[in-house]
Structures are given as C-alpha cells and as structure tokens.
Amino acid sequence: MNRLETDILVIGAGAAGMGAAICAANSGVSVIVVERNPDAGGILNQCIHNGFGLHYFKKEFTGPEFAYQLYSKTKESGIQFLFNHFLLQLDLKNKTAIFASEEGIKLIACKALIYTAGARERPFGSLLIPGDRVSGIFTAGVAQRLTNIENRLPGTKALILGSGDIGLIMARRLTLEGVEVVAVCERMPYPGGLARNIDQCLKDFGIPLLLSTTVTEVRGDGRLREVITSSLDENYNIIEGTQRSWSVDTLVLSVGLVPSTTPIMDYFSIDGKSRGVIVDNCMRTDKDWIFSAGNCVIIYDLVDYVTYQGEMAGRSAVNYIKNGNNPARYPIKKGNGVGVINCSYYVENSDLELYIRVNKPKEKAKLVVRSDNTIIYEGKPSAFIPSEMVRVKIKAEKIDDSFKKSSLVTEIIDL
Amino acid sequence: MKDVDMVCIQCPMGCKIKVSLDDDEKVTEISGYTCKSGKDYALQEVTDPHRVITTSIKVIGGNLPLVSVKTSKPVPKRLVLEIMDIIKNSQVHAPVELNQIIISNIAETGSDILATKSVEKL
Numbered sequence: 197m198n199r200l201e202t203d204i205l206v207i208g209a210g211a212a213g214m215g216a217a218i219c220a221a222n223s224g225v226s227v228i229v230v231e232r233n234p235d236a237g238g239i240l241n242q243c244i245h246n247g248f249g250l251h252y253f254k255k256e257f258t259g260p261e262f263a264y265q266l267y268s269k270t271k272e273s274g275i276q277f278l279f280n281h282f283l284l285q286l287d288l289k290n291k292t293a294i295f296a297s298e299e300g301i302k303l304i305a306c307k308a309l310i311y312t313a314g315a316r317e318r319p320f321g322s323l324l325i326p327g328d329r330v331s332g333i334f335t336a337g338v339a340q341r342l343t344n345i346e347n348r349l350p351g352t353k354a355l356i357l358g359s360g361d362i363g364l365i366m367a368r369r370l371t372l373e374g375v376e377v378v379a380v381c382e383r384m385p386y387p388g389g390l391a392r393n394i395d396q397c398l399k400d401f402g403i404p405l406l407l408s409t410t411v412t413e414v415r416g417d418g419r420l421r422e423v424i425t426s427s428l429d430e431n432y433n434i435i436e437g438t439q440r441s442w443s444v445d446t447l448v449l450s451v452g453l454v455p456s457t458t459p460i461m462d463y464f465s466i467d468g469k470s471r472g473v474i475v476d477n478c479m480r481t482d483k484d485w486i487f488s489a490g491n492c493v494i495i496y497d498l499v500d501y502v503t504y505q506g507e508m509a510g511r512s513a514v515n516y517i518k519n520g521n522n523p524a525r526y527p528i529k530k531g532n533g534v535g536v537i538n539c540s541y542y543v544e545n546s547d548l549e550l551y552i553r554v555n556k557p558k559e560k561a562k563l564v565v566r567s568d569n570t571i572i573y574e575g576k577p578s579a580f581i582p583s584e585m586v587r588v589k590i591k592a593e594k595i596d597d598s599f600k601k602s603s604l605v606t607e608i609i610d611l
Numbered sequence: 612m613k614d615v616d617m618v619c620i621q622c623p624m625g626c627k628i629k630v631s632l633d634d635d636e637k638v639t640e641i642s643g644y645t646c647k648s649g650k651d652y653a654l655q656e657v658t659d660p661h662r663v664i665t666t667s668i669k670v671i672g673g674n675l676p677l678v679s680v681k682t683s684k685p686v687p688k689r690l691v692l693e694i695m696d697i698i699k700n701s702q703v704h705a706p707v708e709l710n711q712i713i714i715s716n717i718a719e720t721g722s723d724i725l726a727t728k729s730v731e732k733l
Contacts, residue, residue, distance in 0.1 A: 241728075244665050244666070244667060244679035244727065245665045246663055246665055246681060247622070250622045256622075258665055258679060258681055258727040259679075260679050260727045260728035261709070261727050261728070264709060264728065264729075344667055344677065344679065345675065345676075345677065346676065346677075347667075347669065347676040347677045369666075372664075372666055372691075372695050373666075374699075390625055391618040391625035391627075392618055392619065392620040392621075392622075392625045394618070395617065395618045395620055396620045396662065400662070400688065400691075584625070
C-alpha cells in the first residue's frame with residue numbers, strides 16, 4: 197500500500213483548502229492537498245460570472261480567475277497536490293487518512309488535518325413535491341455545470357425555484373444561452389439572493405420574481421411538461437385557488453446548500469441541524485489536531501470569506517504543530533435574531549472574527565456581542581437581511597474575561 | 612423632475628442609490644452611494660447602462676469543450692444579446708491561455724472577449 201507523510205494534510209482544493217494550504221506552507225511546514233476532482237478550485241471553476249475577490253484581492257475576478265490566482269500562490273509555496281483522490285476514512289489513533297485513487301488505496305499520515313470539503317446542493321427528493329418523477333429537474337449547480345463546463349443546455353423553457361444567488365445567476369445564464377426563463381419563485385416573502393443579483397440577473401431581462409410562491413406539483417411523461425406553483429400564506433401554507441400552471445420542460449432548483457460532512461461525521465462533531473462542522477474561532481473541531489473551514493462549516497456568501505477562514509484554519513494548524521497547545525474554549529451562543537454563525541466556541545486570548553446571518557429581515561437594528569451584561573461589541577445601526585452576512589472582527593483585548601463564567605452571546609437588537 | 616432608484620451592482624454591498632433627474636433628463640443629484648465606483652455606476656445607469664458579459668466559447672481540440680470568457684470592460688446593455696449572438700457563432704482552437712483575446716473589439720464596443728481560464732490541447 198502507498199504511504200505518504202506530511203505535516204499538514206488538507207482535504208479539498210477549493211478556496212478554503214487553498215487558503216489553508218498557502219497559509220500553512222508559508223510558515224515552513226510541509227503540506228499535501230488532496231482533491232477528488234482533476235483540478236483545483238472546487239465550485240469556482242463553474243462559476244464563470246464575475247464579482248469574486250473584491251475583499252481578498254481588492255480586484256474583481258470571475259470564479260475561474262479567482263481559482264487561478266489562489267492556485268498560482270500555492271505553486272510559489274511548494275504545496276503538493278494529489279488530484280482524483282477520494283477520502284474513504286480516517287484513522288484517528290494514527291492520525292492517518294485513507295484515500296481511493298487511480299494508483300490504488302493510499303494512506304497519508306499527518307500531524308494536523310484540515311477538512312475543507314465545501315457543500316452539496318439540497319436535492320429535489322428532499323422537497324417532497326408531489327407529481328411525476330421525470331427528467332428535466334436539475335439543481336442549479338448541476339444546470340450550471342452542464343451549461344458552463346460541459347456545453348450542454350438543460351432544456352428550452354425553464355422555471356426556477358429558489359431565489360438564492362445561484363438561482364438568480366442561472367436565470368441570467370440560461371437566458372443568455374437562449375433558454376426562456378418564465379419565472380423565479382421564492383417561498384419566503386423576501387428574496388434569498390443579493391440585491392445586486394436581483395437587479396442584474398432578473399430585472400435586466402424582465403424575468404418575474406414571484407415571492408411567497410412555491411412549486412406544488414410537477415407533471416410530465418418521461419420529460420417534465422408542466423409545473424404547478426401556488427402562493428403561500430405567512431405560515432407557508434398553500435393558499436387554495438392560487439394554483440398556476442406553467443408549461444416548461446425544465447425546473448431548476450436553487451433551494452439551499454448543505455455542508456458536505458457525510459464522510460467525516462463519525463469522526464468529529466457536526467451540528468445536527470445545519471450539518472456543518474462544529475468549530476471554534478480558530479477553526480478547530482472537537483479533535484485537537486483537526487481543523488475545518490469554508491462551506492463545510494457554514495454556508496458563506498462570498499468566496500473571499502471562505503478564503504479568510506481557510507487561512508485561519510491553516511494558521512491554527514501550524515500553531516498546533518509548532519506549540520502543541522490546546523487552549524480552553526468557551527461557547528458562543530446564538531441570541532435573538534441570529535440565524536447562522538460561523539463558530540460555536542471562542543478560544544481565550546484570541547481575536548474573534550464572526551460571520552453572522554440574521555434569521556429574518558430587520559429594517560433597523562444593531563448587532564451586539566456580550567457576556568452576561570458586559571457589552572463587548574456593538575455595531576452601528578443598520579438594516580439586515582438574511583441573504584447578506586455580517587462580518588465582525590473583535591480584538592482579543594476587547595473581550596472581557598466574564599465570558600468564562602457564562603458564555604458569549606450574539607444578538608440582533610431591534611431599534 | 613424624476614427620481615430613479617437602483618441597487619448598485621459594482622460589488623456585493625448592494626448600496627441603494629437614488630438619482631434625481633430634472634425635466635430635461637439631466638442629473639441633478641446622486642445619493643446613497645458609498646464609493647466613487649458607485650457614483651460612476653449610477654450616472655452610467657441613467658444615461659446608457661453598461662454590463663460586463665461573462666459567458667463561454669466553444670473550444671476545438673481542447674481537454675474541455677468550452678472556455679469561459681468575459682468582456683474586457685462593461686459593454687452597453689442594449690448590445691448584450693447582439694454580442695451573445697457573435698459569441699455563439701464563434702469558436703477557438705486549443706490551447707487557450709488565460710487572458711487570451713479571443714475576439715477583439717466585439718460589436719465595435721472597444722471591448723475584447725478575454726479567456727478567463729486556460730484550456731489545454733488534447
């Protein structure tokens with residue numbers, strides 16, 4: 197059997213994995229990155245639209261360009277990549293990961309592991325939509341891959357369910373390629389994607405956005421022929437008599453991403469609800485030598501954020517190898533108004549970087565981080581929407597020790 | 612007098628910008644932007660909206676059937692479909708280099724169609 201050794205082993209060569217690898221390799225440790233695809237970049241390769249990198253590179257790139265920029269940096273750092281390798285299992289006792297590859301089974305022993313496997317799309321089957329089981333129903337990422345990488349159009353006339361950014365981007369992309377996009381439906385009363393994408397992907401092409409509307413039936417014989425939509429009330433119940441029939445041959449689903457944690461859920465803790473890896477603000481899991489970052493932790497808005505968090509995981513892994521420390525950590529709780537937060541624990545004496553998504557839109561509110569009654573951070577009053585993450589950085593010296601007795605609480609306070 | 616409300620598409624911040632026009636469609640005030648790029652965008656948007664097009668072009672003899680491309684600068688929105696037609700009827704032979712000009716001065720816009728990735732020759 198093939199056996200390799202490295203200081204740091206990174207699983208996944210997307211933005212988080214490359215960010216982690218670059219950061220670690222620049223500290224002088226050896227790094228192997230393992231990737232199941234034949235190339236680096238992960239989902240960036242099929243996201244051919246622009247808007248990436250404004251934070252991280254201070255320049256606007258398309259997805260493939262962003263991936264290329266990061267990959268070039270890894271080349272300067274002497275990182276070893278193993279493509280077409282798939283994780284089979286971990287051996288926690290011997291700190292070894294086992295992979296399937298074209299050359300056979302491969303064992304890689306490491307001092308620290310960084311898991312950056314990204315996310316999967318929520319599938320059609322999970323939506324429990326009644327009707328015929330027909331072809332012509334695609335998740336947005338699959339439709340994107342077919343259109344942008346494989347040169348195959350998913351259909352001729354499409355309805356899109358879900359107004360997340362991928363759904364909006366695909367509405368524009370399919371329209372440009374000659375597919376008639378009849379509507380984008382969203383079950384929530386507000387759009388799921390960024391305001392700029394509503395503007396440039398839907399309004400530019402006159403594609404209607406139907407809020408509080410969902411797909412309630414799919415019909416066809418072999419191939420999709422008809423989609424039925426219905427309006428929803430404030431409790432998401434179907435309003436009878438609002439059924440509308442659309443004759444389309446394609447249904448594109450942009451109904452959310454789920455952290456890809458199935459291969460590792462037996463080895464370290466994941467959140468039962470979101471399925472993301474549970475980490476502290478240094479991106480450490482509940483195993484002292486395993487770190488994780490990117491969309492397998494929580495679903496981020498921007499690849500820039502994913503890259504920053506990957507870098508954090510890389511730094512922490514190096515710190516662990518060099519100093520072997522495992523400092524105490526304390527829970528960070530979600531208070532009122534907080535839907536998603538990037539880390540579940542705070543490591544004492546470290547700077548705290550939080551990424552927060554509110555659970556519903558707020559006209560005017562402020563973000564507060566406190567321990568007991570001591571306010572540690574107070575943001576400026578502003579509007580919040582779930583589709584736009586808030587990023588907050590708090591210096592270690594600003595964080596009062598009182599959190600050790602209770603915990604840190606993040607909340608959105610209405611004004 | 613007329614107010615035009617828009618969401619800036621220059622970056623993911625999505626600033627809400629208001630442009631006030633007088634009866635001759637002259638801009639009298641722009642508010643809500645938070646950077647120069649946003650102000651320029653708003654001005655352009657009420658006169659002649661421009662967009663960067665990102666799409667793909669067929670590759671002959673490459674390890675991938677398509678290469679992703681973009682316009683080197685924003686092009687007038689009114690020409691987007693015309694430009695897409697030109698791109699649909701174009702092809703390029705592998706290898707393709709990142710930033711290679713595939714079509715220059717597309718539709719007389721002064722903008723080039725650039726490859727946003729490399730495609731190797733099979």
